[in-house]
Amino acid sequence: MNLYVTIGGIWLLIYLAHVVAILAFTNTDDFAALTALKSSWDNLPPNWNGPDPCVLNWEGVICTNSRVTSLKLNGMGISGSQFGDLASLTELEFLDLSNNLGLKGTLPSSIGELKNLTVLMLIGCSFFGPIPTTIGSLKQLTYISLSSNNFTGLIPPSIGNLSKLSWLDLSDNQLNGPIPVNPGMDSLGNARHFHFSNNQLSGSIPPELFGPNMKLIHVMFDNNRLVGNIPPDIGNVKSLEVVRLDRNLLNGEVPEILNSLGNITDLYLANNKLLGQIPNLTGMPVLSYVDMSNNTFEESDVPSWFTSLQSLTTLVMENTQLIGEIPVNFFSLPHLEKVVLSNNKLSGTLDIGSSDNTNLTVDLSSNSITNVSTKAYKIKLSLLNNPVCPGGESSGVKYCTAEKDNSYIILNSCTLTSCSSDRVLSPKCSCSHPYTGNLWFFSSSFLDLGDSSYHNVLEQSLLSAFKGLPVDSVNVSHPSVDINSHIQYQLQIFPSGKESFNRTEIAILGFLLNRQNFSLPSFGPFLFIENSYCCFSDGVTGAKKSSNTGAIVGASVGCVLFILLLCVGIYAFRQRRSAKRESDKNNPFLLWDSYKGNGAVPQLKGAKWFSFEELRNITNNFSESHCIGSGGYGKVYKGTLTSGEVVAIKRAQQGSMQGAAEFRTEIELLSRIHHKNVVSLVGFCYEQGEQMLVYEFIHNGTLGESLSGKSGIKLGWSSRLKVALDAARGLLYLHELANPPIIHRDIKSNNILLDDQLNAKVADFGLSKLLGDTGKGYVTTQVKGTLVSI
Known part of the structure; x- marks a missing residue:
């Protein structure tokens, strides 16, 4: 009997100890915040259960001293449009939600309450709307990347408050307006990376951006709408290594002081309206890549400095008003791989000299070259559309054809030629499910896609970056160059010793790739956009086998956890139901929701409910090419419905949106209007934080445009x-x-x-x-x- 009492006492002590441990280690604010995320987001890791994410090692959640300090949820297929109570994670230092395309909606202003945040990564999601000004409250931030989303509006000047910021990447969005300074980005004295490619930024490049206190190494504003001169102040930043100002509307002469930047390796000034003489670049001894194509420079002989750039691998000077002959010693530069001088006025006899560089590709098409002095050359040469090729490609002469790049082809030496099911054969001849995606490089020191040495270096560098992870091998393939001169690779990462990665491993791999804390020789910074991973392995990383005693203890722990979880669940359910009742009281669209599927809403006369996706598709993601007007309310886009009807879509911007009740009242009002002299409402959209009205499209525009002569119609x-x-x-x-x-x-x-x-x-x-x-x-x-x- 005493034995049973003793055993019972031990069980009671174990039970009480476990309850005390749970109470001691659980932070209620953190648990409540993650529980709110569970109710807002779908496809979260299946092991997000139990009362303590720290003790139970929820996947993607990392804790320090019982507080959640990291959320690394890259590539888990999460979807949702609300952030729950994320701001309650007051000790959070790392937030990585990248490559979850289903995450959408606007970034809440409450994100400014994460005062300890040092890394913010929201790459490759579907967020839209403005970047909240409260982001300037995150004083500990050293790294921000919001690239490849649909953010609109201005760059908030409050970013200038982030004095510790080193990496700022807002590329591949729809940001507009000027580059903010005074206050703004000129205050970021510790910043080394400004990545703003592929936006709609306008205005001039402010000189203050290049103050003597700046430590920038990468400045990338390519493919925007910037105007004016390149400010001479750029010469103040001696640390610059990569400058991308191409594909804008810049004009004026290239400042001479640019030649004093001796650390520049990659210089892109193409596709602007630059004037004057082609700039002298002799002061850039490590320059590897230069592209100044498609500007309006004055006619000039081939600059003598071409032959002095001993580190040059790539020279692209298409349509730059070059005349005369190319110096013979130019083709003997030791590292030269790619030369594009097409669409100029080069003439005379081409003398290649004794160059035996078989890796060199030279495009001199569409010039006025009349002869080639050396026929036994080894380089790849195109003189198509020159007088020396009167018959064009039909002449049969080798240099009268267009030279094409031969992309590097991966040769597989495995005896096994294929794998069963959807598995893939790795470079080490094992079948598994690789983690895949695309690498987009914002700059590179080469353009020769057929040179295998670059691909080998890339693979080895990536493999070294994954040291300590269960990675068997890495494969990069199918290199290509897009219209913005960004090199793209397809990436495959193969697991070691098993068929697939688990969620934690995918999250870590994605974080390492986009955080980019490793060196890639010959490659600049990049963007990693993953493909959805098919096959997460079962189990939780770090689980250990237990003894029989552990099993008994585990059973008791399980009972306690079940009881506690049941209590938490009941409480959360009641709170959620109560919140839903309150929300429903304030949702005037509640009774319409069930009618979204078939379009028509019974309270309206002829107007339809359009989904956000449907309107986004017919306007090519609300591109500027579809924009037909704008005002204080927002913009108007032209689109064609699947029925063939052309419509005008009035999209309200954030600051001009009405309350839900007022918007419904306006829709009901407009749906009653049916007259040949009043524009008809076709439908509306009210979801994902958007308010849009869809009208019939009126082809001849406004009366004001006709009276002013803008439309070309004379009344x-x-x-x-x-x-x-x-x-x-x-x-x-x-x-x-x-x-x-x-x-x-x-x-x-x-x-x-x-x-x-x-x-x-x-x-x-x-x-x-x-x-x-x-x-x-x-x-x-x-x-x-x-x-x-x-």
Whole structure:
């Protein structure tokens, strides 16, 4: 009997010890924040269960002293549009949600409460809207990458508060407006990387960006809409190694002081409107890659400095007004691999000399070269569309054809030629499920895609970066160059000793790739966009086998965990149900949700509910090529529905959005309007934080454009009288026949549209007022509309 009592006492002690341990180690704020994420996001790791993410080692969650300090959830297929109570993770230092394409919505301003955050990585997600100004509150940040999303609006000047920031990457978004300084990016004295490629930034490059206190090594503003001169102040930053200002609207002469930047390896100035002489670059002894194509430089002989750049691998000077002959010793530069001097005015006899560089590719097509002095050359040469090739490619002469790059082909020496199912054969001849994706390099010191040495260096460097992880081998293949001169590779990472990676290993691999804390010789910074991983392995990393005693203890622990989890679950369920009831009270669209699938909403007359994805698809992701107008409310886009109907989509910007109730009221109001002289509402979109109205498209634009001559339509007096009568009929309908009557309150030429037959239609009801809004027969005397000074 005493034995049983003793055993019972031991069990009770174990139980109490475990309860005390749970209470001691669990931080309620952290647990509540992660529980909120579980209710907001789908496809989180399956082991996110139990009352303590730190003790139970939730995948992607790393703790220090019982507090959550890292969330590394790269590539887990997570989806959702809310951030829950993420701001409660006050000790969070690393946040990596990259490569979860299903994560969308706007970045909440509450992110500014993560005061201890040092690394923020949201690469390759679907976030949109403005970057919140509160990001400037994250004073500990050293690394930010929000690349490859759909962020819009201005770069917040508050970024200048991040004095510890080293890496700033906002590339591949839709950011617009000027580069912020005073205050702004000029205050980032410790920044080494400015990556802003592929946005819509405008205005001039501020000189303050290149102050003597800056430590920049990479400045990348390619493929934007920047104008004006390259500021001479760029010469203040002697640490610069890569400069990409190509594919903008820059003009003026290239400043001479650029030649004093002796650490530059890659210089991209192509596709601008630069003037004057081709700049002298003799002061750049380590320059490997230079591209100044498609500018409006003055005519000049081939610069003598071409032959002095001993480190040069790639020279691209297409359409730069070069004349005369190429110096013979140019082809003997020791590292030269790729030369593109097409579409110039080079003439005379081409003398290649004694160069035996079989890796050299030279494109001199579309010039005026009349002869080649050395026929027994070994380089790859194209003189197509020169006088020396009168018959073109049909002449049969080797140099009269277009030289094509031979991409590096991976040769597999394995005797096993294929793998079963969807597994892939690795370079070490094992079948497994590799982690795959694309590497996009913002710069490189070469352009020769057929040189295997570069690929070998890349593979070995990546493999070294993964040291300590279960990685068997790495394979890079299918190199290509996109229209923006970014080199792309397909990447495969193969697991070691098993068929697939688990979630934690995928998260670590993705984090290492995008954090880029390793060296890649000949390659600049890059962007890693993964393919969804198919086959996470089962089990949790670090699980250990237990003894029989451990099994008994585990059983008791399991019981306690179950009871605690049940209590937490019941509490969370009640809280969620209560929150849902409160939310439903304030959701005027609740009764419409069940009708999204078939489009039409019963309370409306003819208007349809469009999904955000549908409108994004028909406007090519709301590209500028589809934009047909803009104003204080936002922008208007042209699109064609699957039915073939052309529509105009009015997309409200963040600052001009209404409340949900007001937006529903406006939709119900506009759906009642049916008159030939009033623009018809086709439908609307209210999801993912968007408010959009879809109208019929009126082809001839506004009356204001016709009266000013912008549209090219000339209105005679009879046409003008007809337009006036049409507009009057539309207003008469709104005032007396609409139910309830509507007062427009902003009639002007820009709010009257003309269709194909020059019939006038009243449009834009943003300031409209129901006659019965505030009481029968009452009309407000408050001033609305557009004020015009006379």
